[in-house]
Amino acid sequence: MEGSNNQQEQYSSLEDRILRMAATDVSDLPDFPDDKSDLPSDFEYNPEDYQEEEVVEEISESELLKYLDQQESALSVVQRLFYHELNTSGYQRNSGSWNFDCLTPQAAEELYSRGWTEIEGQLDLEILRGAHEEALQLMEQGQFTPAKSFSGNDPFRDAAARDDSILWFDPGNQANHGMGIVDTPPYFERILEFIQGPFMSDIKSMLRLNGRAEYQLAYFHPGGARYERHRDALPTDDPQDTNQRRISAVFYLNPGWVTGHGGEVKIYSRPDDHGLPEGAERIVKPLLGRILVLLSGVVDHEILPSYKDRYALTVWMR
Ligand SMILES: O=C(O)CCC(=O)C(=O)O
């Protein structure tokens, strides 16, 4: 391997990281002499020689995330998916020349250095209000399905974690009610055009992406519907890994939202956030026109109980 410049080597696959994390019982490994020259020249360490019967335990998503976070901060891992470090002074001095279609340099830097940012003013009011109306119509037509009924047999995430009802837009494919996929109505079509165009292009210019996107419209009912603390993906720096979501962007569609309506997103700070104690929270209101952008594998978030009908379109990019 010596002298190889293969870029792949600077990334570790998520599976590798989980396996390394799982190999906590070092007593199973052979004793290596401190001085490696003592090893017989033909010594080859083959882990399989030392493996005992594999014990597969089901562990929860939050346990797995906790282990991974102990191994390396999720933010540091995911930052390796960016083409540049955005928090250096040299990079920021040049921020005036960044060629973004819609993001500001500040939003890009926040996304890089703390894992999330909020942006506003990207879509016309007419489109946003139109999409809100379309969401109401989809609700009237009975197109939403409780999210629980999709995750019912997923041992990784507790079905009780969320009270929302969802549907999917899949512009390339036919509507399929059984799968929760509906035809994209015209105003949502325009939001999707924005996402697939300038928005995706800006994200792609700073972060390695395959360009695949999923679109989910979620409804939280006014009887206190919530979604407990979770992360949208496992942190990985492997550009070949298309299982894990990389970017979550939530487009809020709620005109006239005020404090008493609840439904805010609580964002949990990370141990490596500058100046903020671990677990300190930031609150984001789901206001019409606001877009919350997260590194999916990095930021824990929660939706607080909602006391008014709450609609949001979430896009995940891989
Ligand atoms: O609606 C929101 O504010 C975020 C939704 C969310 O966290 C998710 O669907 O994973």
Ligand SMILES: [Fe+2]
């Ligand atoms: Fe989420």
